[in-house]
Amino acid sequence: MDKVAFVTGADHGLGLSLTRWLLGKGYRVFAGRYNEEWLFLEELKSMYPEKLELVKLDVGTDKSVEAAASFIESKTSYIDLIINNAGIIDQAKNSTILEAQDFEAMKQLFNVNSLGALRVTNHLVELLLKGDTKLVVNISSEAGSIKRNHRTNWYGYCMSKAALNMQSAILHQHLLSLGGQVLVFHPGWMQTYMEGFLYEEATYSPDAAANKIMNLVLNHKRFLAEEPAFIDLEGEAWPW
Numbered sequence: 001m002d003k004v005a006f007v008t009g010a011d012h013g014l015g016l017s018l019t020r021w022l023l024g025k026g027y028r029v030f031a032g033r034y035n036e037e038w039l040f041l042e043e044l045k046s047m048y049p050e051k052l053e054l055v056k057l058d059v060g061t062d063k064s065v066e067a068a069a070s071f072i073e074s075k076t077s078y079i080d081l082i083i084n085n086a087g088i089i090d091q092a093k094n095s096t097i098l099e100a101q102d103f104e105a106m107k108q109l110f111n112v113n114s115l116g117a118l119r120v121t122n123h124l125v126e127l128l129l130k131g132d133t134k135l136v137v138n139i140s141s142e143a144g145s146i147k148r149n150h151r152t153n154w155y156g157y158c159m160s161k162a163a164l165n166m167q168s169a170i171l172h173q174h175l176l177s178l179g180g181q182v183l184v185f186h187p188g189w190m191q192t193y194m195e196g197f198l199y200e201e202a203t204y205s206p207d208a209a210a211n212k213i214m215n216l217v218l219n220h221k222r223f224l225a226e227e228p229a230f231i232d233l234e235g236e237a238w239p240w
Contacts, residue, residue: 008032009086017210032057059086059116069123080131084117085139093154106156113160134180142186147239172228182228
């Protein structure tokens with residue numbers, strides 16, 4: 001049987017590159033798209049009409065995730081891999097405790113970055129448990145590492161990623177007893193438009209980052225332990 005994957009935030013950047021990589025390896029891919037004005041997925045669909053399914057998805061709303069899950073359930077009886085890649089960053093991240101904080105923006109960061117991944121996994125876990133791999137990959141960040149924190153700002157983003165890491169730890173404990181696993185990635189500094197402009201000086205292109213991530217995912221059993229692996233693109237462990 002074909003391997004089946006679901007990738008959120010697949011419109012552009014890392015999510016698009018992960019989708020492209022999976023299709024190139026023969027996976028059947030359900031790609032969560034947030035902005036239909038971005039046509040990159042349409043181009044991939046023309047190349048892989050039988051392998052790629054486009055799924056309208058806003059991980060920040062229950063209704064959208066429920067609809068996406070229903071659509072996927074109508075198309076497949078199992079999923080091998082869920083990649084929770086969708087995420088946002090707020091423009092007020094540079095505020096320190098001595099400045100006003102945008103708590104509404106922080107709520108949205110938690111809603112998308114932390115709860116978004118949980119919504120997706122919660123609605124698709126039954127299909128995941130019917131697959132062979134039973135693997136969840138959560139794209140986090142070094143910003144979520146409490147032990148290595150070096151910042152005096154970025155409250156909302158850092159806390160939302162730390163919450164994602166905790167969610168991953170809880171999920172991993174349960175999936176482990178069911179034959180599954182969770183991997184958590186710090187994907188490095190990438191050349192993306194996450195803040196509305198291109199990080200031209202960033203270390204990795206999205207394609208390079210996706211290739212490194214997926215080569216580690218292929219060897220996921222190497223990281224199987226009581227705790228989920230929180231690793232960078234070289235497979236090196238990061239402290240929680």
